[in-house]
Amino acid sequence: MSFTEQEVELLSRQLPLWVEASKVRSAYGKTASYIPELAKAPQHALGIHLIDTTGTAVSSGDCSLSFTMQSISKVFTLILALMDNGEEAVFQKVGMEPTGDNFNSMLKLELVRPGIPFNPLINAGAIAISSLIHGKDSAEKSSRILSFFQALAGNDTLTYDMDVYRSESDTANLNRSMAYLLKDNGVLEGQVEEVLDVYFHHCSIQVTCSDLARMALVLANNGTDPVTGVTLIPRRYVQIAKTFMITCGMYNASGEFAIQVGLPAKSGVSGGILTMVPGRLGIGVVGPALNVKGNSIAGVHLLETISRELDWSLF
Amino acid sequence: MSFTEQEVELLSRQLPLWVEASKVRSAYGKTASYIPELAKAPQHALGIHLIDTTGTAVSSGDCSLSFTMQSISKVFTLILALMDNGEEAVFQKVGMEPTGDNFNSMLKLELVRPGIPFNPLINAGAIAISSLIHGKDSAEKSSRILSFFQALAGNDTLTYDMDVYRSESDTANLNRSMAYLLKDNGVLEGQVEEVLDVYFHHCSIQVTCSDLARMALVLANNGTDPVTGVTLIPRRYVQIAKTFMITCGMYNASGEFAIQVGLPAKSGVSGGILTMVPGRLGIGVVGPALNVKGNSIAGVHLLETISRELDWSLF
């Protein structure tokens, strides 16, 4: 299904105004500080790109901005891990539950048995997922991930932002701590540093809003790229990914996002948000200023506005 | 929309078999022990009732079994509190996030500021919600809740199981502890014992699967009873309730239920589950043997089977 006429009319008229109104919120957030490179992003930028299954696209705001996927990549490494290993093997290493804790919390890894990450979209879970990607070494694993992401985005030029990669790797003491705890809990296969190298690489893949929108479109279309007709992901794994995006996609603000927006989504600390209207639209958003939960403050506001105005909640 | 022909055909042929297959799981669970009266329920019972918007119903198994709503009532007291107070007032007292903890955990009430319950479907949240129901005293509040539930179920005879009420009230030291902590955190209005009296009353309302199915049908139909055409709940509040049922409805197994079933649902420790296919069906299930997370072990298995076979997941 394509955009409805009413949607096209409303979006072309209102979207720039909504973007302006949401942009104001950037002043109340701040760019991520824990990875030094991310702190350099333009705090007040805000862009959105929407694409429907016919390939029709609408965009507004700062859509030329490149940024790294960060946690958004976790949705697709989860999918690749499922494709590589099947559901049963994956869910022996990560659970299916939201945590209520910060995305980098280790409390439940110590308090709750078995000591597996509660879900694949918190940091601990995504690190466990990185260790499940097939490949003879970290280079091959990273290369397989990058190729998969390129196919999903329909963009052969996707690659790493090596400055962010290095910044991330150099300052990742908390992720290292988490990875060694996972290792001690028997969750991680392989060498910790190799697993982390895979993890830092996929977090550092550089995209624009239109790349995110294309990747989201494949999910919205149940795994088949509507532009090429090629099936990239089995439908069941799309279903799993979308469900996690509802329950855990926006860190420990996922519940609120589900109520105020009602769409499957995944955010990253670079300020990106990937979301979709299932069956119809892929959406990419970027706004580097984050709220206290680590989500784009302007991006969340913009999606709340659009979903409410166009009645897009699944619920 | 009514049942599809295919659904009717499949359900009439398969549903009794699926019920039998799921019933076997009851042996691996046990009835709730923390409220003595609940322990008396028939461990191996399993029943399901489905009703569509035309009033057509299908049922199988032990559908004549009466049981108390327990936590299922929390969905509807939340809605009544929203109708009484509006969104803003309600969400000053409870949050919107899943917790990852047991339904009766108090950890986050001590550890996370502000000390409000993370969501209205855990015990602490539902107690806070009980304090928001309008009425000059606990009797009037309880009476308003009962009337609302009767209207939703289209059943004027709904009433309390007073044995369960007394059993619950007498043994509720953990709920009392939680309520006093909420009081100390400034969350509860009014006297703790009065609030708890409202809470124990609505948990003790006695229903059958068909009552649950009718109540669910109103939610599935966005707040309007399709049988009578009467609008009982504003649509926005139905949306809020359904979203919470996805993210928090099955205690700390909500994430797994969303992945394996994919429908808004709420369970109770009596073994009841209320769920729905949005826009089409209301569903009530009962199976008193519980799994370790406090959900009906056979009921969850049955819903997994049906949702998978009929492809009912929202995702």
Place this chain on the structure above:
Amino acid sequence: MSFTEQEVELLSRQLPLWVEASKVRSAYGKTASYIPELAKAPQHALGIHLIDTTGTAVSSGDCSLSFTMQSISKVFTLILALMDNGEEAVFQKVGMEPTGDNFNSMLKLELVRPGIPFNPLINAGAIAISSLIHGKDSAEKSSRILSFFQALAGNDTLTYDMDVYRSESDTANLNRSMAYLLKDNGVLEGQVEEVLDVYFHHCSIQVTCSDLARMALVLANNGTDPVTGVTLIPRRYVQIAKTFMITCGMYNASGEFAIQVGLPAKSGVSGGILTMVPGRLGIGVVGPALNVKGNSIAGVHLLETISRELDWSLF
């Protein structure tokens, strides 16, 4: 043993100066706010009374100030519970370990099995201890406690500050929460409100520094009042009490107090501190302004000074 000549000389010359120097610290603390009556105490007061086994006493500062014992009473209810029940029965209900948490934390009651309080000097532990005092009802229990305290202080006029008692009882939602959790964990015997009534009563017993010093002297003298020669406490129970005062007596600042002062001590949120030089001296201090851990900010500073100058640390 009495004061040494050197101590007498040094104390008579320096003590008033040390009191003045410590008093200045009161400006950095504040009186307890969680019991409204306590907030009325004179923030800048500071007094100390020391008595040796010959009955010789030295005092300085605001020694006429009356205040309630609060948590200091927990040392002596522990002792009375030991005398009433023996070690084995008492240590089935409370543990022997410091917690590292705030004195009113409930985390470990939920997280650590069995769910008994870690020690008798945190609030949860002291409530459990109150339930172990013999007596046919709360009035008789309270009366037995008061008589015991009067004997220890050699002061028949010790009684309750009923304003504090009522203030405490009215605002004790957190203590109620804790007591109901203990009840649920199977720790508390009897009705929760009756146990709390005993607890609030002994917390509200009014004393002066000289009363505390006399009570401490009995402990310093291994259970026998050196003035009367009467043995009030078996030596083993004094040993237990003194050990707890070292490891847990100053809330979660006990470790620091042991290092900086090195004497068995117990503080209360009224600003009192009871401490001793084992074998020689009983000491009572009061200074209502508290530090963030809930101990008298000026009182702790004064005891650090005296212990360092007179080399009183046990270690």
Place this chain on the structure above:
Amino acid sequence: MSFTEQEVELLSRQLPLWVEASKVRSAYGKTASYIPELAKAPQHALGIHLIDTTGTAVSSGDCSLSFTMQSISKVFTLILALMDNGEEAVFQKVGMEPTGDNFNSMLKLELVRPGIPFNPLINAGAIAISSLIHGKDSAEKSSRILSFFQALAGNDTLTYDMDVYRSESDTANLNRSMAYLLKDNGVLEGQVEEVLDVYFHHCSIQVTCSDLARMALVLANNGTDPVTGVTLIPRRYVQIAKTFMITCGMYNASGEFAIQVGLPAKSGVSGGILTMVPGRLGIGVVGPALNVKGNSIAGVHLLETISRELDWSLF
């Protein structure tokens, strides 16, 4: 002061019997499993060595058994860190409080600000202390530690058990996790792996009961070796160490040990315990079978017996 005549008489007659009686307890414990090499220790061994300030020694049981110091070393690295840096610098990196948690817990490092270890005797604290030892690299730091330990034990031949060192280093994922979390919290200076190398080395120093007793004797004698007359540690640092041994020396069984034994002590997961009668005796014990808290099950029982019989508690 030397042994009293009564002590000599009682020990020579009873000690072998007490050792036999305590040895039986070994059956209820087990050797440490988390470091594979430690699991090989003789489960039923039990030995004790006591030495007084005149050099008179008494021993019984398996005193020829060599074992690694493990956590016992933490007392002396703390002292060396104090000697290298002074109190103020050390206590910016570690606190002074017992935790109530397991010795390898990370909960409080996440939950309590500032995120410094609660005390220097839990694993996290000891790792922080290792980073404070002076030396141009980990080899020099380790070498300074070894020399200090040799001086304290009056034994130039003390050295590492390299099998244990390697086993420890290879399996130390939890310690690595902790160290990276400390690094992230800003507690650790230097490279994580270098700090850990220092830590693993001092944990792997091999001793016998008589070595421990000699080291303890120096502490009992306030820092001066009574045999040589040489002052090895300033008295204030001995005082600090002894106080920590009372409040935190036996992991989260320190409170119970203080009540049942009442002497400053430090245990290690190899089954060693170093303790003392201040002013008079140094004591070394070994019994590899551990209780659930990680202390020698037979060793603790033996010390309870001796302290009770000879009335050695400080309290």
